[in-house]
Amino acid sequence: MASSSLTLSQAIFSPSLPRRGSSSSSSPSLSFPIFSGLKSTPFTSSHRRFLLPSTSFTKQQLSVRASAAVETLDKTDAALVEKSVNTIRFLAVDAVEKANSGHPGLPMGCAPMGHILYDEVMKYNPKNPYWFNRDRFVLSAGHGCMLQYALLHLAGYDSVQEEDLKSFRQWGSKIPGHPENFETPGVEVTTGPLGQGIANAVGLALAERHLAARFNKPDSEIVDHYTYVILGDGCQMEGISNEACSLAGHWGLGKLIAFYDDNHISIDGDTEIAFTEDVSARFESLGWHVIWVKNGNTGYDEIRAAIKEAKAVKDKPTMIKVTTTIGFGSPNKANSYSVHGSALGAKEVEATRNNLGWPYEPFHVPGDVKTHWSRHTSEGAALETEWNAKFAEYEKKYPEEAADLKSIITGELPAGWAKALPTYLPESPADATRNLSQQNLNALAKVLPGFLGGSADLASSNMTLLKMFGDFQKNSPEERNLRFGVREHGMGAICNGIALHSLGLIPYCATFFVFTDYMRGAMRISALSEAGVIYVMTHDSIGLGEDGPTHQPIEHLASFRAMPNILMFRPADGNETAGAYKVAVLKRKTPSVLALSRQKLPQLAGTSIDGVAKGGYIVSDNSSGNKPDIILLGTGSELEIAVKAADELRKEGKTVRVVSLVSWELYDEQPADYKESVLPASVTARVSIEAGSTFGWLKFLGDKGKAIGVDGFGASAPADRIYKEFGITAEAVVAAAKEVS
């Protein structure tokens, strides 16, 4: 067997056999022949795609190689693995030490599993971190980011060079204090806030399962990758992880493999003080396959065997509980909280170097370790090349599916998609914007191949069902209605994972607007990590009526308007709802929140899709020369009230402009002259009306304007009565307008 023909399979299947002295011979696959003989391959294993035409493996040999490596290494090989693992440990130790800030404990304990994943198990192309069919890795315990940075560095990712390691946690560094996908290519999602990563991983695995079900053919598994995640005790305690893992079990996401770094230490000390549940039993109750690796510090073969077993279980996600020692190798700080989140200190670094027999300078990668890892560059390129060839084949045979998949991979929206958006005339029937939203969702799902989503057990209230599709379930993963159950936080984070899986996957998710309070952690990560999730938030004000103040959002509009990189829409009718969806679909790097009414609203004259794109625009005006007597501003369900008030005032001879401020963020982006044309500085008689907190409205009202809103909690009663009692009425607007003009 020629060593060149082994190269690819070694990267993925085999124990990480160091090819001594073969550093240059490990790159022949750069000119790897495109393989096109898949059809005739008799194996049904999902791993057959890696077979090389020149191999002469027996079926049995292949079945051993076609899983994570499990063979025990010989002594020399084992020594090199150990050296690689210690390299990872010391890169982490040294970077944290130089920054005098960071978390060395996790990388030191998790280096063995990290090594096995990146060196022996995962398929990826370090020179193209965005290659579609790569395995995904998520470090849910994001504080241990130096583990991932060290691995990316060894694997050959351009994003983490030696100088980057030396600038860890510094201004302008490419490797910040927690993993951030928008800073560091090779990092899939943004973690640090605990529990987000495992939930993201569920989303990534869901995306894979969905796309595989939709696009794979009996003769071509064009979508096929695993999602790996490392989570710690902290992640396990968070409710979001139970939510997401309950769903992963329900959905049977067999290609999701989670490593639970069971080190018994969290910031406050031993987990005994607050965390004595039986995590393995809990995961079993959630429908997961559970494996326990008792020696995660040096039990490489145990880890390898666990991965093999996990891959063999295809109908359940697997949690591998790996018992490790936090800060492994540090003679005085290992197994204590002191190694969790601070630099070891020069003395203890020295002691650790002695303890682990590490004679090298800080940041040094020994030559044989470097050589060993160097093959990933060529092998990764080969993997991608092979997949590209496979895709070319696929495209020939299945042009329609290929076009859809391509759109999902590249994020390029199908030409003319926006024409599918419904439009409305003033004479169109009055309707709740939640219902109009459903018309939009269903229109979009027809034209956007990557559009999918659902609700946290409120589909029939949020009006989010896609009528032409069934439910995404264990046995129908090709469908597009996601059923999240009552798990808002998990839902948001799962959608982040879906959105960050492929540029053209456009997930939406839904609950009552007030319950954004349950999922705000995930929504902020959407904004930060540039995940263009669409949040469909119905029952958007006191207008929901009888359910009362626990269900009535007040401060929520303001709270999202204050959040960076998220678009807060409050559409007033059908055209504005369509306009909000148009922007939301286009903005793939900015999440959108649509606040939608439970109650029926009329289709207003003057609203438009184009107007929404500007965030604020004139809906009606009976003045000339950009100098109305009064400007009335409204959003959503209260734009109708502003329009009514304007009618009243006009009857009394006033010139009145009505402005819809459907998205403050988009309005803020407009050029000054446009803003002046909508809200001329000279017109200070302004009144706003919105059934929510008045907080922030002064920005558009100026010192002389008046805001009508709701600054206390709501009430349980029919909506009309609440509006009247709270003074959210046309009469109140008219009175305020007279006061200010």
Add this chain to the structure above:
Amino acid sequence: MASSSLTLSQAIFSPSLPRRGSSSSSSPSLSFPIFSGLKSTPFTSSHRRFLLPSTSFTKQQLSVRASAAVETLDKTDAALVEKSVNTIRFLAVDAVEKANSGHPGLPMGCAPMGHILYDEVMKYNPKNPYWFNRDRFVLSAGHGCMLQYALLHLAGYDSVQEEDLKSFRQWGSKIPGHPENFETPGVEVTTGPLGQGIANAVGLALAERHLAARFNKPDSEIVDHYTYVILGDGCQMEGISNEACSLAGHWGLGKLIAFYDDNHISIDGDTEIAFTEDVSARFESLGWHVIWVKNGNTGYDEIRAAIKEAKAVKDKPTMIKVTTTIGFGSPNKANSYSVHGSALGAKEVEATRNNLGWPYEPFHVPGDVKTHWSRHTSEGAALETEWNAKFAEYEKKYPEEAADLKSIITGELPAGWAKALPTYLPESPADATRNLSQQNLNALAKVLPGFLGGSADLASSNMTLLKMFGDFQKNSPEERNLRFGVREHGMGAICNGIALHSLGLIPYCATFFVFTDYMRGAMRISALSEAGVIYVMTHDSIGLGEDGPTHQPIEHLASFRAMPNILMFRPADGNETAGAYKVAVLKRKTPSVLALSRQKLPQLAGTSIDGVAKGGYIVSDNSSGNKPDIILLGTGSELEIAVKAADELRKEGKTVRVVSLVSWELYDEQPADYKESVLPASVTARVSIEAGSTFGWLKFLGDKGKAIGVDGFGASAPADRIYKEFGITAEAVVAAAKEVS
């Protein structure tokens, strides 16, 4: 055995034996003799307090009665129970029907367990819903509130009269669309947002366990009650419930008994579509005792036996999974989502009446049912009277403990408590406000008997440990440091439960300020339900440095300033931190959030505890006549920067006022003349500086002012560098001041 001597024990211990024709003879306990023979009672059972001096029960008889009733009823008795249960069902059906809004399904399914709890098991005094030693009941599935309202009505609570039932969900009604403690005496906490209630119940049970451990004596169990909760599938899916239940298991809260209404239906249909985990196994993994009642619809004795078993397990909380039929009795809608959240409709109400053999008019309570329940008024009064007598005894023997317990029960703070707050001089050492906070926490814990709290696994970062106390744990429940693990949302809701247990329990809880995003659902309920929880939120800005944007709050100050009934404090130094705590302790019906710095800050001249009470005040001024050239406004860590900028500007000959706006809400409450004295309308040259979103600042700046802040996400780097790069500097303030003046 005289029937009069049975009266009290019947209320609590015995099967609800209807005393036919004895409606008048059931009230002798109104003149119940004060029992003072506890000392000589040989029984060690926790139930001995109910022994009546005139009884001649054998020990064995008592031990049967001293638990939930389990005997099988005779036929006539059983018929009356059934009738009572149907009364509950139809009160719910009728109220929802009249409102044409609400959730009949849960009350119809849970009426049997509701009946048994309120009629046979729980001890309470309907005429004093706030009697300290009552059993607590929480309807975590709050949408089913008509169950609780019906029970309160039957039990004789004044808060739910027949006319209230008829005004369900209407303006001004005392029984709103979800249970609200501040509207309906007899409702302990505010539920509806799913999962909050079970977490509140954990807090209530924690409070009982803590107070019992601190105050009970070998000869007097002065604190002794159960906490019961009903939760549904929705609550079970929420992450918050897993968080709280994991803690309840860890803490071994044996007197917490949760009924899981296992009806297989949630809003979106059968729970099969999103919720297939093994809930019982999960709870066992969390350390709970689990019992399954397979027939919750008619299996009264099964329910009774389960409660008996639950009470016998003293070291674990118990979950009783009760399989029920949602909408039980409705021939066409039972067991479907259509009965969950809508009125049945006249036709189906009729069909249900026929099906269950219910000939009565809407809202009718049959005479024998009324009679049966009427004894709770006298028996409840007797319970309280007996407890009062017991407390009088206790007070004589243990005056110090009694004084502390009294303070906890009444909420009356010990005289002079505020003198314990530390004060600082400008020459006092610079320190992070998180450290200054710890000085305050420890000072307060010495003088406030009901002060307790902790952190979500960040005690050593949030600086929240009370040094004179140990950890509240299973075996040390008398201690006051709570260890919540990484469970922010559960922590907040548990603290709500603690705060609402007794007026004088003052819980605080802590995490990084940015992670309020994880617990906002609970914090909003603090605000709505008037639970004076103190939120100690450290690492309050980009000033936390290297952890980066995932950990750096930006919009959070604005988001809480917009929330009703919550005080957002951002103290600048020691005196302001003390001032914030002073208000936070006093405001028992308003939660407070303290945003505290990670970084060291100087003690500023001019700051004061009294100033904080006004929300905004002048820290320094070199002008006269209330007419400075410029006003600089700042909060927290940036007040120092404002002070520095003022020094610069004064050097250049300007008159400058520096104003601390430590709490916008408190400032807003001040009279107009005070506000004019701080921010005179005539002075329009104003600059604000705060390391957070500028959203909302215009309110204090006016059209001509300028806000310096951070409107995008933060960065990972040392804090000083970030401040410089983001322009949060004295130079920037000086420049802006020149621009606006």
